[in-house]
Amino acid sequence: MPAAVVTGWRTVRWWFRGVLGADAYERYLAHHDRSGHDHPPMGEREFWRARIDHQERNPQGRCC
């Protein structure tokens, strides 16, 4: 039973992090890995700055 609880908690956590966008850097690394670039990926701090700069130029609507 505890194993199921742990899995459940992990799933909820994974889902919530995804919805919030907390996993963006990990997904960027995975994307970088997959796409086989020869330059090294951005560092974590650098990535989040780039992400914010991107949001600055591409605002996303929030609905009523």
Next chain:
Amino acid sequence: MTTTSGGAGGATAPSDQELPTAVEDEVLEQERRRWTPAKIAIWAGIAVLGGLGWVMIALIRGETVNAIWFVFAAVATYLIAYRFYSTYIERKLLKPDDRRATPAEHSENGQDYLPTDRRVLYGHHFAAIAGAGPLVGPVLAAQMGYLPGTIWIIVGVVLAGAVQDYLVLFFSMRRGGRSLGQMARDELGTVGGAAAVIATLAIMIILIAVLALVVVQALGESPWGVFSVAMTIPIALFMGFYLRYLRPGKVGEVSAIGVALLLLAIIAGGWISESGLAETFTLSRTTLAWCIVIYGVVAAVLPVWMLLAPRDYLSTFMKIGTVVLLAVAVVVVRPEVATPAISEFAGRSDGPVVPGPLFPFLFVTIACGALSGFHALISSGTTPKLLEKERQARFIGYGGMLMESFVAIMALVAAISIDRGIYFAMNAPTALTGGTVETAAAFVNQLGLTGVNVAPDQIAGAATMVGEQSIVSRTGGAPTLALGLSQILSQFLGGAALASFWYHFAIMFEALFILTAVDAGTRVARFMLQDAVGTFVPRFRDTSWRTGAWIGTVVMVGGWGGILIMGVTDPLGGINTLFPLFGIANQLLAAIALAVCLAIVARRGTVQYLWIVLVPLVAVAVITVTASLYKIFSPVPGVGYWAQHFAYRDAIAAGRTSMGAARNPAQMEAVVRNTFIQGSLSIVFLVLTLIVIAAATVAALRSIRAGGLPGHEDEPVPSRRYAPSGLIPTPAEKELEKRWLASAGAPSRGGGH
């Protein structure tokens, strides 16, 4: 708009290519048609439960009806519509093809183009489309009784709202995630496209203005509310600095801290309201309106990381959290509803909350939750760039909107579970209630509503219960909803002692959602404006040009800020005059989105299924055009803006210094001015929308005559990944997913799990 494509050329995984990237259509079709006894039993059970729910709320006329029946009727209808109608649309009209790569796959850039797990995307999309809208509209519409609103929310979403979201999402996905404005230009030509863009901008201004007005109405003269909502600004700033400098990327951690601080701010608000500081935080509605205008300018020009991004994290966290909390509480508490199914005001047009006859005004008062044009801006642009597979558009687009509709039903349940006398005392404008508990009670009791007899100390008691000085004429829907929620939630957690906490918790999350929409909406509108002006003055296209950004921001904030101030100072009461315009504007945007879909579907040549688009389009066009015509031409001053305008002008000309709610010459002038602006806006919206619908009809007819025309879809790119389409994979999908997992690992889950 183009992005550097990182994934398109590089993501070759030779071993994966042997695996199919889609389950064959025939296999899915076979699965769909195979009715096992278990499946039959489940769907029969859903149908029976839903039918029972509908019978209980629509036909049985007891003293009270239990709220659980609303949940059964709604959820069963959603499931049936999702299982049968949305798959029908998928099979006959849209025909998604999982062998084609989505924009997220072929243009993947690690930022906004990123294949996202469908379950995560569902939450993400829901957090983007849902907000205060579905929480407020049903509350105001409750003056007509619960049944008309319930039917419109549920039937409307099935046939209109969810269809719009799904179609726009799908078509935008097939066009690299193009925005509604760009699709309008492609499909409708220059005039139709330009009208669509101008209409969208004008509509966004009125939407933001009325949302801001809802916040002002909820916070006016409420030190508790003002303090706790004001605290969201330093909390967001703290989160912003934390993420930028202390621990970059720890989004989950900082959001948890933020939510804890938010709860603390709500509790601290209670201390403030009982301390000597209460005076400081008691602000008039006009002051608050100016605060929000200034906040709007500052938020739109500050760097995103400081305020907007962290506030968005908080808002997302709260959206998901409160919806779950609300659903659990309604199911656990199952409040008894004493409001009649169809109230006295359903057959009249002088309702004190929102004036006008049931048709069309109920259908514009409840916009979000049944059909919301604003969603078309999210379903084009943001979400299509995250879709992993084409077939998932149904789950995200249609399914996401069903969830918003469910939120609207729960808001309705909360609003109708409070005492009806108190409901009207809260929602009638000060012009009618007089603002004190005695006059409000007298006003409500003379309405002649069956079973309604409210005593002044009952109204005062309700205010004390939730820690407010007064609840009289707290229009706008948010305070009523908060009162209903506090009653339900305090029965679920904490008892009467926590009623005031839950009330301000509800006010807080509504204000948070609205302020997020105001921030983001102002910014999006500014970019749209710069893009539109850029057609003539190219320099404006450069969104990093500071002068252009300032001009754009000031114009947009000036637009909604002006309407907000007008609404706050309106002698007739801002919500009842402006909310219909909000609903009309939102539905007109839906009409524009559906008109664009009509042109696209006709171009694809699938004429025999054009009715799927025509049903919602014709319905929303009839509703909004009728409502606009009422607002423009109705001779009843309470309903028609111009009738009111001329009545007051004539009165001033005749030398009168007071009339109705306007008590002095300045207020008389204000009514004349406000009704002029409102009436003019009604005309502008109507004309622009009719141009768009006409342009779409012409484009559609041309396509039909030609038997379909080449579309504007992107060239198909073969997909190289696989994921199931719905929440629960079918056996064949599960099988294929397993093979992919074995060979490549979970594609969209990213790293740490």
